[in-house]
Every structure is written in structure tokens, then in C-alpha cells.
Amino acid sequence: MFFFKYPKEPAAMGSWTRPTCKCCISSAVQPLVTLELTENINMETKQWLMARIQEEKIVAGTELMVHPGEDDDGNMLLVSASQHVLLRAAEVLGFYKLYKDGSMISFSYRDRRNFQNSDNINEFLTLAECQFIILHTLENIKAVDEKYIPGYPTITLYPREAIFNRLRKNKILHTFYPLHNEELLTELGNRWHSHRNLSLQPIDSIYRYFGGSVAMYFSFLEYFTCSLIPMAIFGIILVSLSMDTIDKCILFSCLNMIWSTVVMELWKRQSFVLSYTWGTMQMNSQFEEPRADYKGLMGTNPITHRYQPYYPAWKRKVKIWLVSVPILCLFLGFSLYGMFVFFRAEAWVKAYHSENDGCWACALYLPSVLHTLYVTSMNILYKMVAKVLTEWENHRLETSFQNQLTIKVLVFRFVNCFAALFYISFYLQDLELLRKELASLLVLTQIINQLIETLVPYLHKAFIGKGAGLKKATMENAPDIDKIKSQGQMPPFPGMFDEYMELFVQFGYISLFSCIYPLTAILIVVNNIVEIRMDGLKLCHLFRKPFNSPAANIGVWQTAFELIGFLSVITNCFLISISPQVEEYCTENNIAPKNVLIWTVGVEHALLAIKVILAFVIPDIPQWVKLRIDRVEYQSLQALKHKLAEADKGHSRETEEKETWPDGITRSDSNESSLHMNNRQLNLL
């Protein structure tokens, strides 16, 4: 274990004394976050950085604990924090915690004894939260008097610039990552991916270890898989009874449409419950620091009225609408063109093959293979282009950057994955081909995905592990340091995008074309049971631990899944109306095709209306959560009223002349008092 020491008393500040807090001087403090500086770091810079991290808040430091790592390269810093620093930061960040009366309220340091578990810091704040606090605190270190970074006179700082982002931008700070806790990790692994039985995941432990967004993904994955089971059973029954009638088709489609709506609505409720119990539901907004790569001309920010780099929103909008959207359309055009070429080529090859019977049977597969390659490479290419574009759009916050990137890639992937299926069903209207294509896609993509997802990091680990072994031979670090270094050499966690994308495509297969191939659900269930373990294993052992971001829901993906739900009504209605069974039925009963179409459209509109009504009627927040939130809001309003009355009482004894109050606090008081009344009308039953 490392011994974190207090910074020595800065000589200039003799009049200040540190709060004496016994919890901070302990041999058991574990490092939480590692900073890797550039190799051959200037000693002056390193010492300055350590000082800035350690210094007292009063001189714009963070009061965190920092340890120079003592590795051979001398470019590592280990950061941890004492209990009281963590708790105070939790208050500033507005963490919601469990109060003694069982409600979730925002943590208050003064009132901490009334919060459950607050005597045991490891119970009270999760590992992920502690690491998030340190990340946030580090990112908020602002330049005070420094005109440039000590040791690098060319790297100038503007007043109150966030130092950390500047260090990252200039590659002085190479990388930084939260550290694994081996004890907790082993325990989590035993209950999760190494667990032999088919049991539910320990979502709460995942949340405690990895934080909100990761736990939210695994919770969604589990929820989605479980919700598929009834569909899977129903599909198996249908196939095994082989009732190939029109009733079956319609029944299955209707079931499917209701299923997709209800599942997404119930998930919304489920995610509200999760984020309420995690305390992320209400805390979710903060003043984020701008991204490290945010560029802007220095100017006066119209909101903060500070001299800052600042980039007007309209310029970003112009970039999005005049460049990014057209480029997206261009890529979509390429993708669609590729599809047409593929269908032509396939038809041509088939014709050629049947003419020159027997020559090169494997050439029949050539168009498919080429098309798959084309689609995959387009996916990769567009993702790269989208990253560059989104970077160039110059978003200020990481969250809006990620949102924009997700939307761009999502739209492209959707078209790329489903265009062929839509073409077959709407234009060719060939249900047999659609069924074949769907089955092959389902099996192929899932196998390929699983292989890529797991093999690549394994190979990476094997390769890097070897490299690290070589390094170890030449250097002689303490074993603790080596463990930490090896974590830094793992690939960084790439984020949840690909995982969600996979679920999104699955959801598309199921709800858009389910009536064609009822076995979709069971295939996906099997795949996902494997997926849960694989993803868990990857996250625990193949990647660097990611920083937690508090997640209240699955964000953009909720909308994307709901849109698929609406699309599914259109496709299913259409597919049924062109199915051979319906045609048969019509010729038997002598119904004009025009009337069939009118009926289809009528039913489709009715189903869409039902979906909208259903989404409106099912309340988003479960009653018991709403009740508790209302109770807390009621209490805070009561306390506020009380406070105003107190101020009023005290005030009325003063004379009118004395009443010129200082500006700042008064305004903040009044703003507080009313801002939090916004947007909601409390209905006390």
C-alpha cells in the first residue's frame, strides 16, 4: 500500500492551518486514479501539478492526495482522496443519497449523520463514485496566476482555464484512468460472468463497481433478453405447430407490435426506478468543463460574461446542416448504390450460372461476400468520417459530442443494415427471399460479432502482455506499481456504442420482420445469454476500467428503439397485406386488391394511434417513486417558506434605510427559491 502524505505547509501561507481530520492519515488509503504524464516529463511541471492537486481549496487547489508513483520512468502520479474531501465533493456535485427516512435526497455534508451508511465511506460512496469525484475535481482545477504551464513557457493559459484539459491537449498528460480494486473485482466476477447458473446479474454490484452507464447497459441487456422469452416461446409453438395460415401471421404481428410498445414503455419505468435508487435520476446535470478538443476564439461568453474561448451555436448549426447532413446523405447514397449493384450482380450471376450449368458453384456466393465486405467497410469508413465531422463541429461538452456522434452513426448503420431487407420486402415483395436473408443475417452477424468482440481484445491482451513481459525484464519496479502499469497498457474501453447498436439491430430484426421468421426471438435470446457473460468478462479483464458517468437512462437509444417500434407497425402491416395467404384469401372471397390496401392503411393508422395512446397512458414514473420525490419536494418547499418567513420577521425590525444588501448572495437566494419550483405542479393526491 502507498503512503499518501500531506503536502508540506506552503511557506507563504503560514497563517492557514489544515483541518485535522484523523481519517486522512492512514496506511490503508488506496490509490483511485492514475495519471500517466508524458515520458521525460519536466520535473518542474510534475512538482507544480502535484502542488496544484494537493493545495488547499482556499488557494484554488483540490485537497486531493497525490503520490509520485515511484516507478522507473517517473511519469506516474497516483491520486486518492480523504474521506472528508470525498464527502464535500459529493455535496457540491449534488449526489443523491438515502436519507434516514428512506427517501433519496441530495447529500448535505452538514447533515451527513442523518444519511444511511454515512459512517462507512466505502459503503456510502461507491468505488465508481469516488473515481468520478476525483475525475471531476481534477478537471476543475483552474489556472489562477499562471500565465503558462511551468516548464513549458510556450503553452500559455488564459485566466481560469481548466489546466487538465490543457495538459491533455498538449499531450503533457498522456493518459489517466481509474484503477481496479482486485478484491472487489474478484467478488464481482464470481457473482457475474463466472457464475455457472442462469441467474440474474448483480446489477447493484455492477453499479457500485463500474458506475451508472455500464450498469444501465447491462440492466437493459438483461431486461431485453428476459422480455424476449415469451416471444421466443410463442415463436417456437407457432413453428412447431406449423400453422401457416393468415390468422397466425396477423396474430403474431399484432402481438409483436403490442410487445414492442409495452416493452419500451416498461423499460422507461424500469430505468426510472434504477436511476432513482442509484440517485442519478435527479442529479444528472452539472456545469461540465468544455471538452479538451473544444476550440473557440477568445471572447466574452454571453452566459458567464467571462473572457473564454467561445464558439457561437449558430456556426455549429450551419456546419451540421450544410456539411455533416449532406455528407451523411452522400454516404447513404453510396450504401444504397452498393445494394443495387449487389442485387443486379446476384441476378446476373444466377442467370449466368443456370445458363452455363455447373461452372464454379462457389461464384454464386461471390456477390454476397463482396456486398458484406462493402457494407462492413462502409460502416467502418463512415464511423471514422463521422468522428472527424463531429470533432470539426466543435461541440463544447463531451455529452453533446457523444450524442451527435451517436445519432450520425446510428442513422447510417440503420440504413446500411436494413436497406436490403426493406428493398426485398417493399420493392421486390419477395417474402421467401426475405425469410432466407433474415435467417442468414441473424446467424452470421451474431457469430461474427461475438468473434470480433472477444477475439480482438484477447489477441490484444496476449500481444501486449508479451510486450509488457519484455519490459518487465529490463525494469525493476515494485510489484504494486507493475500491476498499475499493466492496467494502463490495456486498451481503453471503447464505450457502449457497439453494444447498444447490436441490441438495436436485434430489436429491428425482431419487430420489423418478425412475422416472416418467428424463430428470430429464440436465436437472439441464446445469443444474448452468451453476450452477457462475454461483455462482463471483457469489461472486467480485457479493458482499462472506464470512468463512471452518472446515467439516468439510455439516452438517445430510448428514442431510437421507440422509432423502430413505430416503423414496425408500417412494415408488419405491409408484409401481411402482401403475404400469399392474404392474396389467397382475397381471391377466394373475391376482394379487390385496392380494398385490401385501404384496409391495411386503416388498420395501420389505428395501430399507430393505439401505440401513441398506450405510450401516453402508461405513466413514465412509477407511482411509488413519484410519491417519494413529491414528498421531498414538498418538504423542501415547506422549509423554504419557513426560511422566507424567518427572513421576513428578522427583516421587518430593521429600518428601511439599512436595506441596501450586497448583490451576489441575495440574488442567489431568490433564484434558488424559485428555480426549483419549475416545471412541476405538485398534486398532493
Next chain:
Amino acid sequence: MFFFKYPKEPAAMGSWTRPTCKCCISSAVQPLVTLELTENINMETKQWLMARIQEEKIVAGTELMVHPGEDDDGNMLLVSASQHVLLRAAEVLGFYKLYKDGSMISFSYRDRRNFQNSDNINEFLTLAECQFIILHTLENIKAVDEKYIPGYPTITLYPREAIFNRLRKNKILHTFYPLHNEELLTELGNRWHSHRNLSLQPIDSIYRYFGGSVAMYFSFLEYFTCSLIPMAIFGIILVSLSMDTIDKCILFSCLNMIWSTVVMELWKRQSFVLSYTWGTMQMNSQFEEPRADYKGLMGTNPITHRYQPYYPAWKRKVKIWLVSVPILCLFLGFSLYGMFVFFRAEAWVKAYHSENDGCWACALYLPSVLHTLYVTSMNILYKMVAKVLTEWENHRLETSFQNQLTIKVLVFRFVNCFAALFYISFYLQDLELLRKELASLLVLTQIINQLIETLVPYLHKAFIGKGAGLKKATMENAPDIDKIKSQGQMPPFPGMFDEYMELFVQFGYISLFSCIYPLTAILIVVNNIVEIRMDGLKLCHLFRKPFNSPAANIGVWQTAFELIGFLSVITNCFLISISPQVEEYCTENNIAPKNVLIWTVGVEHALLAIKVILAFVIPDIPQWVKLRIDRVEYQSLQALKHKLAEADKGHSRETEEKETWPDGITRSDSNESSLHMNNRQLNLL
């Protein structure tokens, strides 16, 4: 003028002294609100009520000024308030006012000198706001020690019951209404309904005099009328050029669909601007007192934890879904059945008439007349039933009561008004009949509406005025008192429902069937120009002045208008596809009717998608408003951080043992600090 006097020092409270505030002792205080108690009011009750209104806050009074009215019946109370009481209430209610730096922030009494115009109370608080404050203050008088209402031992009070609602429920308080200010009213009238030229309305003055919801309606009426002008011009051009081609029809429909979307989106922005400048945008929620007619078993409210009458939400839901909705459906069934009977009868009468040529030409109109009577009586009947049902559903708040009632009546009226038109267009597919019906409906309903709206109150006034004259002869009150009494004898303002309903039906005619009858817009413009004056006149002179309710938007109506927009895409696409021009075109170019239908459906879906995207892309809040709100939020967050840091600094010098703080205030502090960070992510450009 009335002389409001201070209450005499209550004997029991010798130790308390009133704040000496010179503004309160003035001969110029105008009465703002009149309470009319029941005739032969018990003197003990009247004195108790006056005492409760006058008493100091410290003994749960309101510190308002009250005057016994001194009329002959002795059942009147005139209420007013001093400047400092009004200002303090404005803080408690969270009014947003213009700060010296030009932003709207919630008013703070301590900081009042920094708000613009705060030295002149009549400039600073509008008449409507003052009256709203008095209403709210009166409704918040709670029972303290009283076990029953003095003078009425049978009327028991539970602890902290709102006295005012109890008095209303037991008819001891007959009625209460805000008073007109004749000077302001004349001035407003000259700039508004008596104005000869076609100019815009003085919306701001209307807001100041009548308050948010009234001003919002007139603003919407004006906006809607203005936005119709281009459509009207376009319609006239089309008709005068008599280009009866397919292009014209399609062009007009497309224009119309885009128009309806853009108009409603821009109105949303417009209403945000209005409510921001009025300060109602952010203040809009408060703890409303329950409705006077709210019933519930006494029990512990799970939110307030108080012993209160309380009615569980699930019971209300059961009532709504199992009784109110089925009854609505039943009425809809009656309405549709009536329509079918009407169409049958008309066909029969026509056939009969052509058979027996010449006999009773006027009998041809009999079905129409009977149907109109049926529709009107159903409208009236259902409105009564809906009121009873909504009352029985036992909503706790007046706002949710009004919402439920509006939705119920809205749905019924919509079906009742448009069913015949839908039947003609979708089932009969007879465009000629549709055109005739539409034209006659437009002209007839508008004339009838105008007549009813203005004639009825005029007659009422003439009749009541006579009655009041008789009364005057027998009693000899001061002229001031008589004026006030005559205001009380005017009919109470019935609310905005019928006015909005009229606009809603207009919007339906225009957007659902515009391509059939392009002159719709010009007819409606003419009607609305008259309507504005009529409504203004009515509000100023024919009704009692209504209490202001702060309105941030047009509420349910926004959704209703947007839904019409979506429906209009469906109807317009369908109407075009069955129009004779399209049929002609198809037979000329040899296109199968099935393909026409497929195209129609495709275009319809594309248009719906465009509408959704358009609604998503046009930002709801104008950039400049968002910027100002963000600036205020940023400032308050900064101040909050500062405050936490101060607390932290002060705190860290204390020892750990001293830190058991009292509960109430601490919790409220922490809740304030984070509740107001909810739901929004500040993007500082």
C-alpha cells in the same frame, strides 16, 4: 375612496409591535377584491373573518387590509393590501420580475431596489397580479385553534384546513370577485375594442389588466388571424384564377400542411417569449390549495404526512377509465347514430321530394334543421354530463379539474363537429357535397356563434341592470358601494373554453378540408377581426372581472391544435387521391387505382415524417430567451457554489463533535441546492 384602518392591537399580543410602514396609511388605497358573504351573516362570523384577514402573520393572519363595506345588507367585505404585503407575497409566490441588468429573475424582497420600477408599486405589480396575490393569500388562511367556524358551531374544521374553501363550501361566503379599475378600464377600452383602425391589440395592457390566461388567448387569436392572411390571399388568387387542375389542388394542400405545422411551432416560440416577458414561464407551479369541492376521507396524506382529507389517485383513475370514458363513448355513439339517421332521412326526403314533385319544398330542410338541433342539444347535454362526471372524479386541484373537463368536452365536440364531414369525405367520397356542407357550416356556425356570444350577455345585462335599478330605488348606499355591487351582479366570466373551441373548429375547417374550399381562410379572417372586438367588449363590460391565473402557454389546446395538424395530412392526402382531377389524370395516363393508393400512402407517411422532423428541428425556445435563462441559472449556480464553499470554510474550523445540526433547514438547503439543477444541462455555447 375607502379608508382602510389598521386592526387595533390585539390585547393578548401586547409584546408585538407592528412594523411602521408609511405606505400603508394612505387615503388612496383602492379596494381590490370584494367578498360577498351570505345575507343575514352572523356578526360574530363576520368579525372573526375580518380579524383573521387583518391579523399579523405571526398569529397566522395575512396582514391584508379589510373594510366592512358599509352597505345596507352588511354582507360585503372589501379587501386590499399594503405595498409591503404585496411585495412580500410576490416573493413567496415566486414572481419573476425584470432585474436591473435586463434579465427576468424571481423577485426578492430584500433585493427589491435592484428590480426595475420597484419604487412604483402600480408599475411594478400589475392590477391582475395584485388581485391574484390577494386571492392566493385569502385561500391560504388556515384554521389554527378554531374547532368550528365561530357563529356556526355545526361547521367543524380540521387542523390547518383552508378556511376560505370551507366558507365557500358551506355557502357562508356567497361569492368573491376582483374589482374593475374604471380609469384603467377606459384607457384599455380606448386602445382595444373601441379602437377604430385595424391595429394590433395592446396585449401588454391586457396582460396588466386581466392577467396571463386572458392575454394569452387574445394574443393567440391575433396571431392565428394574422397567420391566416397569406392563406386567405392565396385562396382568393386560386379561386379568382379558377385553375381547377390537379397541380393547384396538390400545391394548396402541401402549402396548407406546411402552414399548419409552422404556425403551431412558431406559436410555441411566441408563447415562450410572451410568458418570459410576463415572468409566468418559470413561476408557474405552486402548492395550490385543494378545490372547494374536493372531498376525501380524513387520513394521513403520504406526501405531507398531515391529517387531511385525502383521496387516493388510483380510485380517481378507476373512475375515469371505468365510468367517464365509457360514458364518453356512449355519447359519441349517440352522436354518430344521430348522424346516420340524418343522412338516411335526407336521402329519403330527397327521394320523396323528387317523386312527389313540388310538395313542401321547405321539408327538404327539415332533416338538416333537426340534425343541427340534435347536435347542439347533444353538445349542451354532454357538457353538463362531463361537468358532473369530472366533479365526481374528485380532482384535488382546480387545474387538473379544468384539464380533465376540457379534454372530455374537446373530444366530444371534435367528433360531433367533424363526424359528418369525415363521413362525407371518407365514406361517401362525395367532394361536391363536402364543399357545400363546409361552406354552409362555416357561414352558419360563425353567424350563430357571434349572435349567441354577444346577444345573451347583452340581454342578461339589460335584464339584470333593470333589476339592479329597482333595488337601488329601495336602498340608499353610497355611490361607490353601488358601483361595486353592480359589478357583483354581472354574470361571472365563463372561462376561455368556448373561445378556444371556436378557434379549434376554425383550425379544423382550414387544415382538414382546405383543399376543397379555398375561401375558408378569408371567411375566418373576417370573422376573427369582428371576434376580437366582440370578445374584448364582452370581457370589459358584460362580465365580472375574472381572477388572473398565470399562464405560460395555451395548455391542452396546443396539443389539440397539433393533433389536428397530423390529422390534416391524412385527410388532405386522401381527398386529393379521390379527387376527380386525379382520377382523370389516372385514366388519361393509364395508372391503376391501386398504384395511386400506394403513392398516396407513401406521400402521406413522408409528410408525417417531415412534420415530426420540422417540429423537432424548430427550437421551442427562442435563442435570446434561452441565453438569458441560462445566464440567470449560471449566476445562481455560481452563487450556490460560493455559498457551499463559505459553509465549508466556516465549518472546517469547527470540531467534529459540535456538528449535530438541526434537521429542517439543513435539508432544505441541500434540496434547494440540487433540485434546481434538475432536468437541464447548461451548454455555455
